Amino acid sequence: MKDVHNPLVAGIRFGGWLGLTLCLLPVYGVALGCKRKAWCSGLAILYWRALVRVVGFEVVVKGTASPERPTLFVSNHASYFDIVVLGSLLPAYFVAKKEVGQWPGIGFLARIARTVFVDRRPRRSLDQRDEMVNRLAVMKDSLVLFPEGTSSDGSRVLPFKSALLSVAEAPLADPRGLAVQPVSVAYTRLDGMPMGRHLRPFFAWYGGMELVPHLWTALGLGRTTVEVRFHTPVRLADFGSRRALADHCHQVVNAGVVAANTGRGGPG
Numbered sequence: 247m248k249d250v251h252n253p254l255v256a257g258i259r260f261g262g263w264l265g266l267t268l269c270l271l272p273v274y275g276v277a278l279g280c281k282r283k284a285w286c287s288g289l290a291i292l293y294w295r296a297l298v299r300v301v302g303f304e305v306v307v308k309g310t311a312s313p314e315r316p317t318l319f320v321s322n323h324a325s326y327f328d329i330v331v332l333g334s335l336l337p338a339y340f341v342a343k344k345e346v347g348q349w350p351g352i353g354f355l356a357r358i359a360r361t362v363f364v365d366r367r368p369r370r371s372l373d374q375r376d377e378m379v380n381r382l383a384v385m386k387d388s389l390v391l392f393p394e395g396t397s398s399d400g401s402r403v404l405p406f407k408s409a410l411l412s413v414a415e416a417p418l419a420d421p422r423g424l425a426v427q428p429v430s431v432a433y434t435r436l437d438g439m440p441m442g443r444h445l446r447p448f449f450a451w452y453g454g455m456e457l458v459p460h461l462w463t464a465l466g467l468g469r470t471t472v473e474v475r476f477h478t479p480v481r482l483a484d485f486g487s488r489r490a491l492a493d494h495c496h497q498v499v500n501a502g503v504v505a506a507n508t509g510r511g512g513p514g
Contacts, residue, residue, distance in 0.1 A: 250436070250445075255302075256466030262300040263465075266293065267355070286360075287337045294333035302469050305331055309476035312427045316382045316389070317479065318414060320495045321429040322503055323392035324400035324450040326352065326457075327464070328431050331472050338388035341378065341410075343395075349457065362389065364410075379416040382424060389413070390429075393492060400433055400450035401443055401507065403500040408492040414482040428477040428495040430502025435471035440509065473506040 270293050277285035298305055312319075319338060321328065329340055341362045347353045356363075362378055381387040391413075393406035414424050433449040435441055441449075448467060451460050477498045485491045 250468065251463055251466040253466055256462055259301055259465040260462070263297060266296055266300060290333060291337060294330055297330050298334045301327075301330065301465060302467075303327075303331065304469060304471045305334065306471060306473045307335065307476070308473065311336055311476050312425050312479045314425045314479070316386050316418075317425045317427055318382065318411075319388065319390045319427050319429050320393055320406070320411070320499070321390060321431055322403040322499050323394050323397045324431065324433065324446075324452070325397060326451055326461075327433075327449060327472075328392070331431060331474060332390055332429070335474060336388065336390060338390050339381070341389055341391045352457075360387075375412050378413040382413060383416045383418055393495070397450065397452045399452055400446040400503075403496060403503055406492040406496040408488040411488045411492050411495075414488065414491060423481045423483050425479045426481060426491065426495065427479040428498045428502075430473075430475040430477070430499045430506060432473045432503045432506035433470060434473050434506050434509075437468035438471075441507075446507075475502045475506065477502060 270289060274286065274289045274293070277289060311317075317338070319332070319336060321332060332338075333340075339360050339362065340356070341364060342356060344363045344365045346356055346361070347363050349356075362381060378389060381389060391410060393408075393410045394404040395407045395410065396404070398404050411426075414426055416424050418424055433441060433446055436445055448460075449464055449470065451457070480491070480494065482488070482491050485494060
């Protein structure tokens with residue numbers, strides 16, 4: 247690992263991340279205080295796109311993101327970097343587990359970015375569903391959901407929890423119902439070379455990994471290629487049940503991740 251990790255590069259990238267955040271945060275705060283939703287969304291995308299460059303990522307996009315508002319984007323989840331990558335592509339807000347709001351630095355950014363935090367305790371599920379439905383049906387916010395419920399090692403996609411997709415039942419003015427778009431995210435190359443299982447854990451964050459050491463290691467690596475594939479949008483009515491919808495999304499997203507990791511073309 248010492249051969250590929252450069253502490254100087256890690257320091258420069260971390261400094262760039264911190265400087266970028268400190269520069270844009272006051273502007274975002276003004277927009278948020280003035281309740282300028284369009285400004286906030288535009289500034290958030292600008293921030294994430296700049297951050298993608300700062301941390302040395304090249305994002306390769308396949309397919310087209312749904313232009314419909316609101317849309318529920320359903321993605322696999324390997325790392326906190328998923329938020330940086332998807333945030334740079336989508337005018338949408340994230341749904342994250344409650345613990346994220348307590349992380350140093352990242353939790354603060356997540357809160358001001360109007361992230362929806364979910365408590366995995368069953369007794370809170372109804373309240374959280376109502377909050378997400380309000381954001382989708384009333385405020386017309388698109389959301390990014392990680393229905394695995396946790397992060398994986400980046401080589402496979404864990405089963406999707408159908409309960410998290412209950413928001414697909416949100417009542418909308420559109421009689422067709424909510425658009426749900428599966429999205430595959432894969433970290434595929436490091437300095438142009440296929441990443442493979444031995445390097446992918448340096449970007450994927452899961453299990454008992456500590457956040458700060460993991461971030462420092464990842465920032466000191468080379469140029470990283472991330473492939474994002476937007477699959478064909480679907481709706482709950484196409485499947486008849488949340489379980490069937492979750493199974494379909496999992497199948498499509500997993501196939502996309504496997505295809506990206508192996509260098510093959512994936513499903514649409």
